[in-house]
Amino acid sequence: MVELSPSILSCNFSNLQKDLDKTTGTDLKMIHIDVMDGIFVPNISFGFKVIKDIRDKNDYFFDTHAMIVEPIKYIEEFKNSGVDRLTIHYEACENLDQTIDKIKDNDMEAGLTFKPATDINLIIPYLEKIDLVLVMSVEPGFGGQTFMEDSIEKIKILRAYIDENNLDVKIQVDGGIKTTNVEKVIDAGVDEIVSGSDVFGKDIKEQINKYYEIFKQKSL
Numbered sequence: 001m002v003e004l005s006p007s008i009l010s011c012n013f014s015n016l017q018k019d020l021d022k023t024t025g026t027d028l029k030m031i032h033i034d035v036m037d038g039i040f041v042p043n044i045s046f047g048f049k050v051i052k053d054i055r056d057k058n059d060y061f062f063d064t065h066a067m068i069v070e071p072i073k074y075i076e077e078f079k080n081s082g083v084d085r086l087t088i089h090y091e092a093c094e095n096l097d098q099t100i101d102k103i104k105d106n107d108m109e110a111g112l113t114f115k116p117a118t119d120i121n122l123i124i125p126y127l128e129k130i131d132l133v134l135v136m137s138v139e140p141g142f143g144g145q146t147f148m149e150d151s152i153e154k155i156k157i158l159r160a161y162i163d164e165n166n167l168d169v170k171i172q173v174d175g176g177i178k179t180t181n182v183e184k185v186i187d188a189g190v191d192e193i194v195s196g197s198d199v200f201g202k203d204i205k206e207q208i209n210k211y212y213e214i215f216k217q218k219s220l
Ligand SMILES: O=C(CO)[C@@H](O)[C@H](O)COP(=O)(O)O
Pocket: 007, 009, 010, 032, 034, 065, 138, 139, 140, 141, 142, 143, 144, 145, 174, 175, 176, 177, 194, 195, 196, 197, 198
């Protein structure tokens, strides 16, 4: 079944744990943690201290999206903060193979993502080495943007390649996803959905339950 990874970027940071507490009693298994450096993307979010503090209070799988240049420099810090999977950008790494290897050497799952303008054919050769490929369906940097329709074709290309080659790689989509458009990305073949404003900007528990209702219907 498809899983939801709600982006805490849309939480109220004046009391982050209060929003996370509202997710309890749902089917949720992971949360999405967007780290931005103000250089790779034109926004700054939060860093290791925040991740570590919420790690102490939440058992979820920590699905982390690093929108930072040269993430290789910070891999140990992500690990020490309690990150379970670290997704890095194709465009942000001087030595991508070495960065992926170092994530795995630090006992985290490795995810790879790419900006909407990046040619998907550059990503395909790395699928054998990674645990997750993330299709960005908005320009990385901000929540609340509109879903880019050409992401559907990218998901289909990745789904076909992964299935044809029997690879053990999950496909995640992130940006502009709502309960009203989620079905089309599921139909295209995603395994995981990131949603920020549509979860933490609304009635949190109600929205998570709505997503899981849709996922269950789709898996019948
Ligand atoms: O990585 C990003 C933005 O860079 C996303 O995770 C957004 O935070 C998703 O927010 P919505 O588009 O769902 O509001």
